[in-house]
Amino acid sequence: MNKIWSNKKAILFFIFPAVAFFAIFIIIPIFMSLYYSFTSWDGIGKIEWVGLNNYIEMFQSPTIKFGKAAVNSLLIAGASTLIQLPIALIFALILSRKLRFRKTFLSIYFIPVLISSVAIGQLWMRIYNGDYGTINYILKSIGLDSLCRNWLGNQSTAMVAVLVPIIWQYIGYHMLIMYSGIKSVSEEMIEAAKIDGATGSQVARFVTIPVIKPIIKVSVIFAVTGSLKLFDLIYVLTNGGPAHATEVPTTLMISMLFSRNRYGIGSAIAIFIILECFLFSMIIQRIFKEER
Amino acid sequence: MKSMKKGMTYFILCVWAVIQLFPLYYLFTFSLKNNEEILGENILGLPKNWLWENYIKVITTSNITRYFLNSVFVTLIVIILTLIVSLMASYGIYRMQWRFRGVLAAIFMLGLTIPIHSSILPVFLILKNVGLLNSYMALILPYVAFGLSMGILMSSGFLFGIPKELEEAACIDGCNVYKIFFRIIIPLMKPAFATIAIFTYLSSWNELMMSSIYINSENLKTLPVGIQSISMQLITDWGVFGAALVLSLVPTIMIYIFMSNKVQESMVVGAVKG
Numbered sequence: 001m002n003k004i005w006s007n008k009k010a011i012l013f014f015i016f017p018a019v020a021f022f023a024i025f026i027i028i029p030i031f032m033s034l035y036y037s038f039t040s041w042d043g044i045g046k047i048e049w050v051g052l053n054n055y056i057e058m059f060q061s062p063t064i065k066f067g068k069a070a071v072n073s074l075l076i077a078g079a080s081t082l083i084q085l086p087i088a089l090i091f092a093l094i095l096s097r098k099l100r101f102r103k104t105f106l107s108i109y110f111i112p113v114l115i116s117s118v119a120i121g122q123l124w125m126r127i128y129n130g131d132y133g134t135i136n137y138i139l140k141s142i143g144l145d146s147l148c149r150n151w152l153g154n155q156s157t158a159m160v161a162v163l164v165p166i167i168w169q170y171i172g173y174h175m176l177i178m179y180s181g182i183k184s185v186s187e188e189m190i191e192a193a194k195i196d197g198a199t200g201s202q203v204a205r206f207v208t209i210p211v212i213k214p215i216i217k218v219s220v221i222f223a224v225t226g227s228l229k230l231f232d233l234i235y236v237l238t239n240g241g242p243a244h245a246t247e248v249p250t251t252l253m254i255s256m257l258f259s260r261n262r263y264g265i266g267s268a269i270a271i272f273i274i275l276e277c278f279l280f281s282m283i284i285q286r287i288f289k290e291e292r
Numbered sequence: 293m294k295s296m297k298k299g300m301t302y303f304i305l306c307v308w309a310v311i312q313l314f315p316l317y318y319l320f321t322f323s324l325k326n327n328e329e330i331l332g333e334n335i336l337g338l339p340k341n342w343l344w345e346n347y348i349k350v351i352t353t354s355n356i357t358r359y360f361l362n363s364v365f366v367t368l369i370v371i372i373l374t375l376i377v378s379l380m381a382s383y384g385i386y387r388m389q390w391r392f393r394g395v396l397a398a399i400f401m402l403g404l405t406i407p408i409h410s411s412i413l414p415v416f417l418i419l420k421n422v423g424l425l426n427s428y429m430a431l432i433l434p435y436v437a438f439g440l441s442m443g444i445l446m447s448s449g450f451l452f453g454i455p456k457e458l459e460e461a462a463c464i465d466g467c468n469v470y471k472i473f474f475r476i477i478i479p480l481m482k483p484a485f486a487t488i489a490i491f492t493y494l495s496s497w498n499e500l501m502m503s504s505i506y507i508n509s510e511n512l513k514t515l516p517v518g519i520q521s522i523s524m525q526l527i528t529d530w531g532v533f534g535a536a537l538v539l540s541l542v543p544t545i546m547i548y549i550f551m552s553n554k555v556q557e558s559m560v561v562g563a564v565k566g
Contacts, residue, residue, distance in 0.1 A: 002389060004463055004468070004469045004472075005387060005388050005389045005469070006388065006389040006390060007388075007469055008390075010384075010388065010469045010470065011384055011388045011390050013380075013384075013470075014380045014381065014383050014384025014388060014473070015380070015381050015384035015385065015396065017376075017377045017380060017381070018377050018378065018380065018381035018384075018400070018440055018444070019381075019396070021377060021433070021436055021437040021440060022399070022400065022403065022437055022440060024418065024433075024437070025411060025415055025418075025433060025434045025437035025438070026403060026406060026410075026411055026437055026438070027399075028414070029410065029411030029413075029414030029415055029418070030406070030410050030411060030414075032411075032413075032414035032417075033410055033411065033413060033414055036413065036414075091305075091308065094301060094304075094305065095305075099301070099302075099305075105305050105308075105309060106556075107548075107552050107556075108309045108312060108313060109308065109309070109312050110552075110555075110556060110559075111312065111313065111316065111548070112312055112315075113559065114494060114544050114545075114548055114555065115316075115498075115541060115544065116497065116498035116500075116515070116516055116519075116540070116541075116544075117498065117500060117516075118498070118500055118515075118516040118519050118520060118540075119319075119519065119537050119540060119541055120315065122519065122523055122533075122537060123315045123316075123318065123319050123537070124315065126318075126322075126530065127315065127318065131331070132330065132331040132332065132335070132530075134318065134335060134336065137335045137336070168311075168312075171312075172312065173559065176556055176559070176560050177560055180560055225405070225407075229407040229409060231409070231500070231501055232498075232500045232501070235500065235501075235504075236500075236520070250409055250501075253409060253412075254412075254501070254505070257412070257413050258505055263413060266413060267413060270409050270410050270412070270413070271410070273407060273409050273410070274406065274407060274409075274410050277405065277407060278405070281405065
């Protein structure tokens with residue numbers, strides 16, 4: 001049998017397609033991006049090596065607004081972790097009790113996760129619309145006309161307006177992850193705690209949550225890295241505007257690469273996003289390890 | 293007291309359900325209204341006359357059918373290729389015996405965390421050089437590549453559940469490794485198909501960044517980009533645009549209604565295992 005499983009030709013046959021796809025579209029491109037990030041290429045002229053200049057310009061140039069974009073993406077990551085995950089955890093805990101229709105509720109909460117960001121963005125654009133939007137309509141009908149505005153078009157409200165659908169869309173996702181974690185906590189442990197006189201919220205705090213910590217860690221990593229590389233919703237809602245108020249690194253990267261042909265800086269931003277994601281997952285892993 | 297607490301719990305759950313469903317309710321109702329209702333008379337209520345004409349109008353006056361078929365075609369090919377390639381790879385890595393399989397497995401799993409942004413420009417340049425920019429392949433090939441990590445993770449999970457004795461028995465009967473894979477393993481892995489297919493469906497059906505950059509010909513656009521262009525054309529006609537949005541969501545909603553457990557499983561399995 002081992003002879004069959006170590007047939008060199010067969011090994012090549014099985015892994016070749018995957019390796020080819022992966023190499024051509026993922027591995028080689030990462031190194032190409034890394035290389036371009038050290039050049040001043042515009043896609044047409046000669047490729048000129050400029051060392052770390054793109055990275056320096058990215059952080060120092062006042063016109064590129066990279067700092068603003070990076071801060072915005074950190075804000076999204078923070079808001080996701082501090083608002084989205086607690087809501088998800090509370091609902092996951094509620095739904096893990098013996099309730100009727102809990103499966104139905106869970107399935108309903110999960111629907112926004114499946115809907116394309118384009119559809120969600122287009123819908124929320126209409127909810128926020130300055131003239132005919134739902135929010136302004138509700139404000140008017142309760143006599144708060146003065147608060148009405150074009151929520152996405154206004155520099156001071158655009159960021160909050162963008163955050164709401166971002167947080168709203170993925171609550172169901174984290175809820176389901178945590179719910180399946182809670183389901184794996186053994187009934188006996190919970191029963192034992194109850195016999196010892198623990199209340200529902202004490203069981204959650206001292207039994208369930210400590211046991212599902214690894215799952216919460218995964219949720220935090222997904223929420224943070226997902227926010228740092230978020231593109232679709234912002235692209236549809238504001239494309240970084242008005243006046244960079246909602247700019248994030250990904251929207252900036254796309255406009256550098258494909259509207260301004262600045263391949264060097266665009267690639268530097270791409271590399272920054274990858275490193276940032278890896279760095280944050282490592283930090284989060286570390287934090288959860290220390291707590292144990 | 294206890295029943296009051298229970299009532300409170302259900303109340304909170306229902307309020308939250310309304311919050312999660314409101315945008316979809318809003319979408320569905322405004323897709324059946326005319327502008328007078330949407331823009332003032334009746335913003336939140338059910339449509340006064342159910343204007344199914346909006347649907348006919350968007351099908352006859354916009355390119356939605358074309359976008360829809362493009363999405364179906366691209367997604368279908370991506371699912372088939374992802375399935376075949378990741379099943380083969382997971383067999384090659386987790387069953388075949390060779391030296392660097394551990395390293396290769398680690399590289400593929402790294403793919404789970406690599407964002408597509410990292411290769412958006414290089415892949416653009418590669419596609420341009422081989423003349424594939426603005427073709428179905430410009431989407432299909434990268435989508436398969438980015439679906440592989442998850443596909444391999446999911447299929448390896450199922451592969452571990454298949455006892456090696458089956459293959460050993462077949463080996464004694466004189467099967468070669470290809471026959472073992474295609475005749476024994478593939479049929480046994482069928483439960484993995486749905487999980488991988490659903491995950492792949494969702495990511496390619498909804499993908500926006502690559503499709504907005506690698507495709508600009510009207511005839512090749514998939515739904516996410518197509519919907520964006522329809523929204524420009526129908527900037528003043530919300531009802532008809534709403535109908536286009538609803539149509540773009542129909543397959544996803546149908547799949548979810550009929551296989552909600554499988555859909556949830558395929559979305560969460562990566563998190564729980566990873």
